Amino acid sequence: KGRFSFEGHIPFPYYVFLNLTNEDANISYCIIDAGSATINAEYSSSAGLQLKNAASISKWNNELINGFLPGIGTIYARQNKVYEMLYQLSKNENSDDSVKNDSLQLALKQIKQKQYEYEVNYALKHSNSYVTYWMLINSLESDYSDWLDSVARKVSIINREANAVNLLKRYLKDNKKLEIQSIAPSLKIISLDGKSVLVDDFFYRRYTFVDFWFSYCTPCINQFDSLKKIYNELSSAQVSFISISVDQKADKE
Numbered sequence: 270k271g272r273f274s275f276e277g278h279i280p281f282p283y284y285v286f287l288n289l290t291n292e293d294a295n296i297s298y299c300i301i302d303a304g305s306a307t308i309n310a311e312y313s314s315s316a317g318l319q320l321k322n323a324a325s326i327s328k329w330n331n332e333l334i335n336g337f338l339p340g341i342g343t344i345y346a347r348q349n350k351v352y353e354m355l356y357q358l359s360k361n362e363n364s365d366d367s368v369k370n371d372s373l374q375l376a377l378k379q380i381k382q383k384q385y386e387y388e389v390n391y392a393l394k395h396s397n398s399y400v401t402y403w404m405l406i407n408s409l410e411s412d413y414s415d416w417l418d419s420v421a422r423k424v425s426i427i428n429r430e431a432n433a434v435n436l437l438k439r440y441l442k443d444n445k446k447l448e449i450q451s452i453a454p455s456l457k458i459i460s461l462d463g464k465s466v467l468v469d470d471f472f473y474r475r476y477t478f479v480d481f482w483f484s485y486c487t488p489c490i491n492q493f494d495s496l497k498k499i500y501n502e503l504s505s506a507q508v509s510f511i512s513i514s515v516d517q518k519a520d521k522e
Contacts, residue, residue, distance in 0.1 A: 276307040280432040282327045284403035287318060288485065298338065300327040300399060303430075329399045337400050340387055348380045349488075356491040359498070385416065392420045402433065406440055413444035453479075458513055468511060475507035483516045 280303060287297045287310065297318040301308065309321040320326065355373050358366065388408065392401045405421050421437055446454045456468040471477060480496065482489035500510050 271312040272310070274307055274309045276305075278305045279303055281430040282329055282399045284333075284399075284406070285320075287320075298333060300329040300333055300403070302327040327399070332395070332398060333400050336395075337391060337404065340391075341384070341404075344380060344384050344387060348377065348384075351376050351380065352488045352491065356488075356495075359492075359495040389416060389420060392423065396423050397425050402437070406437065409440040409444045413441075413448050417441070418445075453477075456513075468513075471509045471511050474509045477509045477511065480510070480512045481515055482512060483514060 279301065282300050282302055285299050285301055285308075297310070297320055299320050306322065310318060311321060312318045351373055355370070358370060358373070388404060392404065395401045402424055405417060405424065408417055418441055421441060424437075445451070453468070453472075457465055458468060460466050468479070480489075480492075484490075496510065496512070
């Protein structure tokens with residue numbers, strides 16, 4: 270009947286992202302207060318996905334919904350539009366519009382710069398906020414840069430909670446290994462035939478292209494055709510291609 274719930278205990282305010290499908294109307298965001306809680310959710314075609322437990326929704330939630338998300342949402346919308354245009358361009362096998370492709374790639378860089386400026390300004394103005402804290406965590410899930418490290422050291426609210434401090438430190442330490450020009454870490458992965466292998470085993474050519482993706486990432490799926498095209502073009506060159514799914518077990522099932 271469009272209702273479900275989940276429960277548990279969290280040590281400090283946690284950012285929650287729920288997505289029933291890939292449609293925007295079925296996405297809900299919130300920050301849940303520390304402690305034990307049961308969260309009830311309801312979905313309808315008219316109202317979309319809604320969380321009902323007002324008592325468990327953190328005081329930070331109003332800042333998240335009305336302060337941070339509108340601005341970053343506009344930037345993400347522009348980014349997704351450019352990704353879609355790149356995808357459509359890659360599908361046209363008869364097109365070799367390198368000028369348009371370069372223009373779109375430049376647009377992506379400019380949007381990324383806008384995101385950087387928005388997040389830095391937001392963090393500096395709201396250093397005592399769990400919204401800023403989770404913004405940094407989410408950014409560190411896919412990227413590392415000196416600005417993330419420097420801004421993280423200015424987030425004062427986490428000094429009150431050791432678990433929050435340790436989590437952010439772990440993200441900073443792990444993701445620094447993926448910084449540009451760093452030596453690639455040794456990763457143990459499971460191959461399609463179920464065998465455990467090291468990514469290092471594929472580093473026998475001059476260059477190695479490593480792609481991380483997951484099943485709910487639309488841009489990830491959209492780029493597969495382009496990767497196949499590039500692979501075919503470079504199959505005789507000294508380039509290895511590795512695509513690694515980061516789906517959890519529950520996603521695979």
